[in-house]
Amino acid sequence: MQFTSFAFAVFFPAVVLLFYILPKKLRQPWLLLASYFFYMGWNVQYVVLILISTLVTYLCAIGIEQVGRHSHKRRLVLLIITIVINLGILFFFKYITFFQDTIAAIVSLFGMKMGKTRIDLLLPVGISFYTFQTLGYTIDVYRSDVRAERNFITYALFVSFFPQLVAGPIERASHLIGQIKRIEQEAMWDFDKVTKGLLMMLWGFFMKMVIADRAAMLVDEVFDSYYMMGGVALFIACILFAIQLYCDFASYSSIAIGAAGVLGIELMANFRAPFFSRSIRDLWRRWHVSLSSWFRDYLYIPLGGSRGSAVRTYCNNMVTFIVSGLWHGASWHFVVWGMIQGLYIVIGDILDPVKERVHVLFRMRTNTSGYRLLQGVCTFLLFVLSMVFFRAETVTDALYYIQRMFTKFDVWSFFDGSIYYLGLDRQELAVLCLGILILLIVDAHYARKRAFFDTFVKEQCLAIQYVVVAVLLVMVVVFGVYGTGYDATQFIYFQF
Numbered sequence: 001m002q003f004t005s006f007a008f009a010v011f012f013p014a015v016v017l018l019f020y021i022l023p024k025k026l027r028q029p030w031l032l033l034a035s036y037f038f039y040m041g042w043n044v045q046y047v048v049l050i051l052i053s054t055l056v057t058y059l060c061a062i063g064i065e066q067v068g069r070h071s072h073k074r075r076l077v078l079l080i081i082t083i084v085i086n087l088g089i090l091f092f093f094k095y096i097t098f099f100q101d102t103i104a105a106i107v108s109l110f111g112m113k114m115g116k117t118r119i120d121l122l123l124p125v126g127i128s129f130y131t132f133q134t135l136g137y138t139i140d141v142y143r144s145d146v147r148a149e150r151n152f153i154t155y156a157l158f159v160s161f162f163p164q165l166v167a168g169p170i171e172r173a174s175h176l177i178g179q180i181k182r183i184e185q186e187a188m189w190d191f192d193k194v195t196k197g198l199l200m201m202l203w204g205f206f207m208k209m210v211i212a213d214r215a216a217m218l219v220d221e222v223f224d225s226y227y228m229m230g231g232v233a234l235f236i237a238c239i240l241f242a243i244q245l246y247c248d249f250a251s252y253s254s255i256a257i258g259a260a261g262v263l264g265i266e267l268m269a270n271f272r273a274p275f276f277s278r279s280i281r282d283l284w285r286r287w288h289v290s291l292s293s294w295f296r297d298y299l300y301i302p303l304g305g306s307r308g309s310a311v312r313t314y315c316n317n318m319v320t321f322i323v324s325g326l327w328h329g330a331s332w333h334f335v336v337w338g339m340i341q342g343l344y345i346v347i348g349d350i351l352d353p354v355k356e357r358v359h360v361l362f363r364m365r366t367n368t369s370g371y372r373l374l375q376g377v378c379t380f381l382l383f384v385l386s387m388v389f390f391r392a393e394t395v396t397d398a399l400y401y402i403q404r405m406f407t408k409f410d411v412w413s414f415f416d417g418s419i420y421y422l423g424l425d426r427q428e429l430a431v432l433c434l435g436i437l438i439l440l441i442v443d444a445h446y447a448r449k450r451a452f453f454d455t456f457v458k459e460q461c462l463a464i465q466y467v468v469v470a471v472l473l474v475m476v477v478v479f480g481v482y483g484t485g486y487d488a489t490q491f492i493y494f495q496f
Contacts, residue, residue, distance in 0.1 A: 065148040176265070200454050204255035209480035254453070
């Protein structure tokens, strides 16, 4: 069940209505039932995987806590059991084909062939997200950062809470479980939370249907036949894919945060105006925050973080980003994409002293708006260039794409109207540009005041609030990418 589907338009109001009508003690069971029904909208059989992950981590966490610190080996064994089972399931469904293809490619180098034993499986939606959420919980219990949850319904709801189940944010037990427990004691209706939640959902629908899905038309057209395109088309598609990916994933997070807010639960922010970053390191503090912080806390820091030598720190960064790339997809082009992000960070750290000397030598003023703008543009272009590897089918395709982008640059395409034949006509491109302009205004407000869209609207006078809401509603209804024969473009991060 997708957020942009008619089924969700019926499902969500029904869930909210019964949530506030039913006795408070039934709120948790009701949300748990609704969450499993929501997930079964994709594949009924794969609910078993969530149940297995939930049961294993629930029992092992209780076991870890009961064993106590007096038997470190038993606690460690229980943690290892949890990690092996959960990552084993994830590996089998997400990486087994990639593993087989890689082994076959290596074997072929020696002139041998493997038998036809390739396993093709349908990737369970959201498996990477809820697997990381349950593993994070178990590790937190092992570290004694949180107490093991004894109430199975509460814990099962923590794992499967439908707004963030299939594409995050990846929540922490210390933040979400306590809120789930409190929903049985809270007031029947919090007008401020509900209105803010609805505003976040509206903003999410705007980003998805007006910007992301519209940009996808041009991006798909160019990437599907990039070998025939000129540099201008390739450059535009490259930039628009970065915007598409951001709006697609941030829209899901916004709708999830908003839907949870209507139910009185606050989810963590997942995006913080990443395109206003001044370095790649800063960008990764703003982009997919829940995943970036997960890798920081459960991989980067355990590897040693920045506590060792510079070389050790660089290695830890590279390992973390390569694993992050592999998390995004079972393919070598994702691994290369992650490697590029790691190299950006490492090279940036190495060049920091050089930049300081240049600043002093040329007496550069680094606190000016012009300098900050230059940093932001360079960061954005570096990120955009790396995203070719994220979007391409193979590493070879990505390299050839970039080669054509810089060697087949046909400047006249800006003036001869050919850009209007890349999947979007003049009117559609104008709507996309307007949508991106609105996005930049909202993100600029966050970058300046650290206030998200709901707070941004609430700060305005009542008349302006109505105007903002009306404009977005009209744009979603009139310019949203839907109509006869329309099938909502699936959220990109569902495949991860």
